[in-house]
Amino acid sequence: MGEVELSCRAYVKMYLHACLFPRCSINGLLLSSSPTGGAVCVTDCVPLLHSHLPLAPITQLALTQVDVWCSQTQQRIVGYYQANACVSDNSPTPCALKIADKIAEQFDNAVLLMLDGSKMSPDYRVPPIVMYERKDSRWILKDKHTIMLRQWEETRAIASQMMESGDHTLLVDFDSHLDDITKDWTNQKLNTKIEELASPANGNI
């Protein structure tokens, strides 16, 4: 199918989300602010849960709120990501497939991204992600060559640096927001930090 591009901001936030809750399964939504047609550019992500992923109420609530926020900010939900607590198993769970299906109803080229925990050691060289796309009502593995991460080395460095300096503790997912609603699940502060670290020469991050 089509090409998918993953931005630095989206990758770093997903990575930090997984680092913040290393003992839990985590999930979130992938967003795009680019116009439709051509490659799918994942420009941002919203971390959602780190507990009770298969339960419906909070997931429904989060999907609705993110939907509303997207329409206010000219973005759209284009995919879903998840990292399993069990590091040796990175296959999509039934709830991952369900949520991804729902997203695919609204966006044809939706992607399902699984973070591979076993490949996230400090010296990892390749992006620890596995992507799936929808074909004939099934989710199949996406050809690696259609997945792009521009400036991968820089992105990887930013992610490691932020984790080492403890910035992952600044990340707010929807679960944390519900524990304290003064926290911002759009993570504006973190976005700013990521932008500061990315080189000014970098075009669209």
Place this chain on the structure above:
Amino acid sequence: MCVMVLMSQIASARPVKMPERFESTLEKRVVECYRSEEMRDKLRKWREDNCRNSEQIVDVGEELISEHASKLGDDIWIIYEQVMIAALDCSRDDLALTCLQELRKQFPDSHRVKRLTGMRLEALERYDEANKHYDAILQDDPTNTAARKRKISILKAQGKSTEAIRELNEYLEQFVGDQEAWHELSELYINEHDYGKAAFCLEELMMINPHNHLYCEQYAEVKYTQGGLENLELSRKYFAQALRLNNRNMRALFGLYMSASHIAASPKVSAKVKKDNMKYAAWAATQINRAYKLAGRGTKENKCSMKTVEEMLESMQITMS
């Protein structure tokens, strides 16, 4: 106490300029005394609250053990245990082994220490060896619940959910009041999408602990997920109960709003039920808006959440009527 004595001595003495070297040693001792007390208190609080903030425990614990061990008295053993477990959680096998070795020296035949040995093997993914240790404990003492729970944790770590569930059920037949075990079982069932059985576990938990708002709220979430009118009504009731126990539980508030809205929108309900649920939903919506207004005061970034929630509530009301 040592701080107070020093202060009174200094206050009553005539102001005499002390040699600099003496001053700084005194200061250092005072600061160290205070600091080790502070660290000890932190570790105690985390033990009592059963927090899993392993990185912090390792930070504080490592310093306490290496620099203030002499001041800890008998507390040192329980601190070794706490730091060892936290170290395993952070892949700090060096620190874990140090703590374990001290504990082994002091308590050579202890089952409690044997269990820690097993846990270290688990962390190194040497599950068969770990199981041997736990089996040895259970051979000696069949009622040792800690060893049984570790065996179940190994099944979970290996992804053997069905076996873990079976073993946990057997365990609970014997130890019916074990809240931790019931909660673990409910989580396992939720991950297997067996919501009926998860609900049963949460019902047991609510019976044991009727004032815990989190159990009510989780039960309500499971019921909501099961779906169907009857389950939705139950979920609404339990979201409401969770709110009665803790009126700041936002999940319960949103849950109440969503379940009431769905019931009101259902074509199968009577006019009265529809009207009642619209009332509940409207009440919940007001509370939600109020909570977000309070939260949003002063900070620019929270205005975003407030607006999002307002719009979301409005859009859901339209689908309801």
